[in-house]
Amino acid sequence: MTKIEEIIRLKKERDAVILAHYYASSEVQDIADYVGDSFYLSKIAAKLECRTIVFAGVRFMGECAKLLNPDKTVLMPDARADCFMAHMIDNNFIKCTREKYEDLAVVCYVNSTTETKSYSDVCVTSANAVNIVKNIPNKNILFIPDKNLGRYVASQVPDKQFIFNDGFCPIHEHMRYDQIEKLKKIHPDALILVHPECNEDIVKAADYVGSTSGIINYTATSKHKEFIIATEIGVKYKLEQEKADKNFYFTETVPKCLNMKLNTFDAVLTVLRTGENSVEVPTELVEPAKKTLLKMLELA
Numbered sequence: 001m002t003k004i005e006e007i008i009r010l011k012k013e014r015d016a017v018i019l020a021h022y023y024a025s026s027e028v029q030d031i032a033d034y035v036g037d038s039f040y041l042s043k044i045a046a047k048l049e050c051r052t053i054v055f056a057g058v059r060f061m062g063e064c065a066k067l068l069n070p071d072k073t074v075l076m077p078d079a080r081a082d083c084f085m086a087h088m089i090d091n092n093f094i095k096c097t098r099e100k101y102e103d104l105a106v107v108c109y110v111n112s113t114t115e116t117k118s119y120s121d122v123c124v125t126s127a128n129a130v131n132i133v134k135n136i137p138n139k140n141i142l143f144i145p146d147k148n149l150g151r152y153v154a155s156q157v158p159d160k161q162f163i164f165n166d167g168f169c170p171i172h173e174h175m176r177y178d179q180i181e182k183l184k185k186i187h188p189d190a191l192i193l194v195h196p197e198c199n200e201d202i203v204k205a206a207d208y209v210g211s212t213s214g215i216i217n218y219t220a221t222s223k224h225k226e227f228i229i230a231t232e233i234g235v236k237y238k239l240e241q242e243k244a245d246k247n248f249y250f251t252e253t254v255p256k257c258l259n260m261k262l263n264t265f266d267a268v269l270t271v272l273r274t275g276e277n278s279v280e281v282p283t284e285l286v287e288p289a290k291k292t293l294l295k296m297l298e299l300a
Contacts, residue, residue, distance in 0.1 A: 003265070003266075003269055004031070006269065006273075007031055007268065007269055007272060010269075010272035010273060011272065014051065014052045014073075014272060014275075015050045015052055016050060016051070016052035016053070016054055016075075016272060017033045017048055017052070017053055018031060018032045018033050018034075018054045018056065018268065019033070019034050019035075019036075019041050019045065019053060019054070019055050019056065019057070019065070020034070020056040020057070020263070021035075021036070021038070021057040021058075021061065022035060022036065022037060022212050022213075022216075022232075022234050022235045022237075022238055023057075023212075023235070023260040024056045024057065024234060024260055024261075024263045025234070025260075025261055025263065025264060025265070026234075026237040027264070027265040028056045028077075028263050028264065028265060028268060029237060029238070031265065031268065032056060036213060037125065037126070037127060037211050037212040037213040038057075038061060038064075038110045038111075038125045038126075038127075039125035039126075039127040039128055039213070039300065040127075041055075041065075042064055042065075042068070042110065042125070042293065042296070043297065045065040045068050045069060046068045046069075046297065048069065048072070050072070051072060051073060052072065052073045052075065053065050053073070053074045054074075054076075054077065054268060054271060054272065055075070055076060055279070056263035056268060057081070057263070058081045058082055058083040058086075058257075058259050058260060059076065059079075059081060059083065059086070059279075060082075060086045060110065060111055060112060060113065060114075061110075062074050062075075062279040063113075063114045063279055063281055063289075064110065064293060066279045066280070066281055067114065067281060067286060067289050067290045067293055068290065068293060068294075070286060070290075073275070073278055074278065075271040075272075075275065075276070075277050075278055075279070076271070076277040076279055077262070077263045077264065077267035077268045077270070077271050078262035078263060078267045078277070079276075079277040080259070080262055081259045081260065081262040081263060082259055083111050083169075084169070084170055084259075085109075085111050085145055085146060085167050085168060085169045085170075086112050086113050086116070086145070087113065088145045088165070089108075089112065089116050089144045089145035089165050089167055091115060091116060091119050093144075094106055094116075094119045094120070094142065094144065095119070097142050097163055098142075101142075101163075103139050104138060104140045104141075104142055105121045105122065105136045105138035105140070105141050106120040106121045106142045106144065107120065107121065107122055107123075107124055107132070107133060107136070107141055107143050107144070108120035108122075108124070108145070108292065109123075109124060109125070109126075109129070109143075109146045109149055110123050110124065110125045111146065111169070112144065112145055114281045114282070114285050114289045115282075115289075116144065116145070117285075117289035117292045118285045118288035118289040118292075119288075120292045121292065121295070122136065122292055122295040122296055122299065123292040123293050123295065124296060125211065125296070126196050126197065126210070126211040126212070126214075127210075127211035127214060127300075128296065128299075128300040129153045129196075130153050130156045131299070131300065132296060132299045132300060133153050133157050133160065134156075134157055135299050136299075138160075139160055139161060140160070140161050140163070141154075141160050141162050141163070142162075142165075143162055143164055143165070144164075144165040145165045145167030146165075146167050146168060146169065147164045147165060147166055147167060147168055148168055148172065148196060148197050148198060148199055148200070148203075149196045149197055150162060150164045150165075151164065151200060152196035152203055153196075168199075169197040171197075171232055171255050171256070171257050172195055172198045172199070172230075172255070173198075173199055175199070175230055175253075175255055176251065176253065177199070177205065179251040179252050179253060180202055180228060180230060180251065181205070182252070183228045183249050183251070184205075184228060187228065187247075189224070189225075190226035190227055190249060191207040191208065191222070191224050191227050191228070192205055192206050192207050192208075192227075192228045192230065193206065193207065193210070193218060193219070193227050193228065193230065193231075194206035194208070194209050194230040194231070195209075195210070195211065195212065195215065195230060195231035195232075196210070196211075198230050198231075206230070212232075212235050215229065215231060215235065215239075216235065216242060219242065219243055219246060219248070220242050220243060224246075225245070226246070226247045226248075226249070227239075227246065227247070227248050227249070229248050229249065229250055230251070230255075231255065232255050232256065232260070233254050233255055233256050234256075236248055236250065
């Protein structure tokens with residue numbers, strides 16, 4: 001029996017579905033039942049009827065799946081896969097800011113811990129953050145933990161007042177504008193497509209700013225043939241699957257999330273064999289954290 005055949009057999013045995021983020025390795029994307037960005041996978045997780053979810057992403061994604069499916073088993077291929085940005089918020093900062101503003105909505109990026117979600121009013125992803133913030137009646141918005149996404153949302157919703165936290169995705173924050181500029185000189189006809197987790201200089205240079213799925217959809221429908229892509233390298237696999245006749249350029253310093261790449265083919269096979277790395281969340285946080293996720297699905 002090949003490894004692929006064993007995965008198929010184990011999925012049936014465990015009544016399991018494999019979810020994979022675009023930033024997971026191509027071999028994992030190939031064996032996944034669903035591949036997408038955080039928002040898409042959150043919606044899928046909420047609708048699944050299987051007993052087991054294998055989530056090839058980072059920890060906050062597995063926790064979201066568990067919050068939306070408390071009676072299901074959620075397995076992470078590698079328990080070490082985590083998101084640095086999710087831990088860049090001190091929850092005391094949220095409490096102190098609430099005391100300063102009577103009319104405050106705490107909007108947390110999905111890249112946050114379950115505890116942070118439990119302190120927040122609504123969750124967002126890069127795909128829906130602008131629309132959700134527009135739909136919130138509050139004038140004052142505490143946007144956590146990503147200052148870059150927060151700044152981009154603020155630019156699209158100028159009638160509200162924002163307070164930011166100094167968090168960021170190291171992969172996108174450290175992407176350098178001069179490398180984008182260098183690519184543009186080499187490929188002058190290429191459009192620049194940027195994830196809003198990037199720093200301000202890169203966002204300002206963009207022809208399009210959007211989520212991972214937004215970037216994929218943009219290239220699929222655009223008549224252009226060349227694109228400079230400013231987001232994690234894992235998306236390249238999907239881009240080339242969708243449009244083999246187009247060219248995609250990434251920065252010389254490859255934007256690679258090593259945590260996402262812990263989700264290997266063999267790690268998926270191992271958790272299906274063993275049932276290890278089950279995701280659990282503190283019981284007392286389930287309802288308040290789940291409420292912010294359901295609020296997102298309601299407003300998005």
